[in-house]
Amino acid sequence: xxxxxxxxxxxxxxxxxxxxxxxxxxxxxxxxxxxxxxxxxxxxxxxxxxxxxxxxxxxxxxxxxxxxxxxxxxxxxxxxxxxxxxxxxxxxxxxxxxxxxxxxxxxxxxxxxxxxxxxxxxxxxxxxxxxxxxxxxxxxxxxxxxxxxxxxxxxxxxxxxxxxxxxxxxxxxxxxxxxxxxxxxxxxxxxxxxxxxxxxxxxxxxxxxxxxxxxxxxxxxxxxxxxxxxxxxxxxxxxxxxxxxxxxxxxxxxxxxxxxxxxxxxxxxxxxxxxxxxxxxxxxxxxxxxxxxxxxxxxxxxxxxxxxxxxxxxxxxxxxxxxxxxxxxxxxxxxxxxxxxxxxxxxxxxxxxxxxxxxxxxxxxxxxxxxxxxxxxxxxxxxxxxxxxxxxxxxxxxxxxxxxxxxxxxxxxxxxxxxxxxxxxxxxxxxxxxxxxxxxxxxxxxxxxxxxxxxxxxxxxxxxxxxxxxxxxxxxxxxxxxxxxxxxxxxxxxxxxxxxxxxx
Amino acid sequence: xxxxxxxxxxxxxxxxxxxxxxxxxxxxxxxxxxxxxxxxxxxxxxxxxxxxxxxxxxxxxxxxxxxxxxxxxxxxxxxxxxxxxxxxxxxxxxxxxxxxxxxxxxxxxxxxxxxxxxxxxxxxxxxxxxxxxxxxxxxxxxxxxxxxxxxxxxxxxxx
Numbered sequence: 001x002x003x004x005x006x007x008x009x010x011x012x013x014x015x016x017x018x019x020x021x022x023x024x025x026x027x028x029x030x031x032x033x034x035x036x037x038x039x040x041x042x043x044x045x046x047x048x049x050x051x052x053x054x055x056x057x058x059x060x061x062x063x064x065x066x067x068x069x070x071x072x073x074x075x076x077x078x079x080x081x082x083x084x085x086x087x088x089x090x091x092x093x094x095x096x097x098x099x100x101x102x103x104x105x106x107x108x109x110x111x112x113x114x115x116x117x118x119x120x121x122x123x124x125x126x127x128x129x130x131x132x133x134x135x136x137x138x139x140x141x142x143x144x145x146x147x148x149x150x151x152x153x154x155x156x157x158x159x160x161x162x163x164x165x166x167x168x169x170x171x172x173x174x175x176x177x178x179x180x181x182x183x184x185x186x187x188x189x190x191x192x193x194x195x196x197x198x199x200x201x202x203x204x205x206x207x208x209x210x211x212x213x214x215x216x217x218x219x220x221x222x223x224x225x226x227x228x229x230x231x232x233x234x235x236x237x238x239x240x241x242x243x244x245x246x247x248x249x250x251x252x253x254x255x256x257x258x259x260x261x262x263x264x265x266x267x268x269x270x271x272x273x274x275x276x277x278x279x280x281x282x283x284x285x286x287x288x289x290x291x292x293x294x295x296x297x298x299x300x301x302x303x304x305x306x307x308x309x310x311x312x313x314x315x316x317x318x319x320x321x322x323x324x325x326x327x328x329x330x331x332x333x334x335x336x337x338x339x340x341x342x343x344x345x346x347x348x349x350x351x352x353x354x355x356x357x358x359x360x361x362x363x364x365x366x367x368x369x370x371x372x373x374x375x376x377x378x379x380x381x382x383x384x385x386x387x388x389x390x391x392x393x394x395x396x397x398x399x400x401x402x403x404x405x406x407x408x409x410x411x412x413x414x415x416x417x418x419x420x421x422x423x424x425x426x427x428x429x430x431x432x433x434x435x436x437x438x439x440x441x442x443x444x445x446x447x448x449x450x451x452x453x454x455x456x457x458x459x460x461x462x463x464x465x466x467x468x469x470x471x472x473x474x475x476x477x478x479x480x481x482x483x484x485x486x487x488x489x490x491x492x493x494x495x496x497x498x499x500x501x502x503x504x
Numbered sequence: 505x506x507x508x509x510x511x512x513x514x515x516x517x518x519x520x521x522x523x524x525x526x527x528x529x530x531x532x533x534x535x536x537x538x539x540x541x542x543x544x545x546x547x548x549x550x551x552x553x554x555x556x557x558x559x560x561x562x563x564x565x566x567x568x569x570x571x572x573x574x575x576x577x578x579x580x581x582x583x584x585x586x587x588x589x590x591x592x593x594x595x596x597x598x599x600x601x602x603x604x605x606x607x608x609x610x611x612x613x614x615x616x617x618x619x620x621x622x623x624x625x626x627x628x629x630x631x632x633x634x635x636x637x638x639x640x641x642x643x644x645x646x647x648x649x650x651x652x653x654x655x656x657x658x659x660x661x662x663x
Binding site for chain 2: 050051165167168170171174175177178181185187188190192193195216219220223224225226388390391393394395397398401402405406409411414415418421425426427429430432448451452453455456460
């Protein structure tokens, strides 16, 4: 098996003392941003990214992906101990994790969460190992129209699969594209949409948007709700850890089902948040102990955690093989790849196999490192949340703005970050999805290039998107994803008039 | 007190305005067919139109479903909390532009801890200065990333 040989080569790349050290640092930083409210995986990675510009790309991506794993684990910890999800994707973990912790089973809940998360991540990485070369080879046949169709598909699935109003999803996505268009036009090299402001000449960085939308916006929301940490003191007891490990095989059906849901949602841009909710919902519906859910049912911890991490890791697959990230954090990392001068997509497998397989191998190692470290350091990180928010909150604010400044060293970015913070606050309160905006900002130039090159190929006729089997199929799936749910709900309303007056 | 309806209308108007700005800005660069395919303004133009159209969709949806949106968007109490967080942050950005990020960090942390955290003045000021120094060593020394500096750093000869 060709992939297996490449993977072994990858382990050779990833398994150096320096890289393992970076993994540990990354995981620790990740747990930290995962535990702190207002700092999540996407903007943790955004804040760290400018510091990696001078590093070797392999080392840099190992640091960033490890931070991602750490942040996912950190988010689950606060869900269980404090009933405060550190990450949107760990909201579903609070439903049963917190009740478990209140009943004195904090160690069990944490161990189950970490182990099932590790299992989910492992399934995701195995999926990447098996499928990536195949997907990349397939994608080598793509030219501009097919690429545009893939981007279309990615954005269409946000409209169809997202829980938010389709109008709001499109607004958020469109604004992302508009922000990405500011500054230099990549095709003609000319400037546009600068409205005479010198500050806009070099464009709006997606990193600033992420720091504002996810970081500052989230903090404003946390402050509004009047944050109070009502934590449960947890000491991880080694004996309980081993006892819980022994119970894990009991949940094999849930584990496998949730991993499958997670992988699917990660590869399509549904993302970890949708995956964890869907998996929790499925587990509840299919469980024999339905009444236990919401009151500390272990299965209710296993299901969302497995799906969350399976989605988080499998989101790397489309990013690497197609250049279409499956989650907001993957979008930020892909932006990083482009800044380091790498071009995500099928050619990356041909040009930089050491990078690709080093990264995939590091995902196996990174997750093992993450599970071990998170079990060892949880009491320490849980105590961070006992520091009053009057100190932690402003420190996070300072870190966000310093991070915004280090992106490009432009004072104007401080204002931009603040503006994006206000927008993020409004969007979150009004249920506008934010991930499409970030994805559109990262993919904006690439999508536009693909579109314009297609137009040049066809001399301005849109029919090029129906010109061969491959591109037609992709467009049709995209259209079905975007309009399918709308049509089915409209049909449902026609069948049963007056049945529901709910406004989505 | 602001109702959810008002907030929906306000935000949708804001996004429609941004979309309109993209449309107007794009017109300047040509939205038709040039020598090298579509002109630079074409893509932003249609994206802008899409944003305007979907913002209008949200506006219509909010107006039609107005009765379901009478819930409270922001209480007085919540507004106070948000303002007490936002205003110091705004001041932080203004001060950072004038005096540099390090001085702004020290001042911001000290003031917020002292006024809102009810810590003693000495502890607050010491923590602010300590944080600024830690950031200085972490960024300028360890990672060699320069931050925005102001007159104080110039006077101390730190570049």
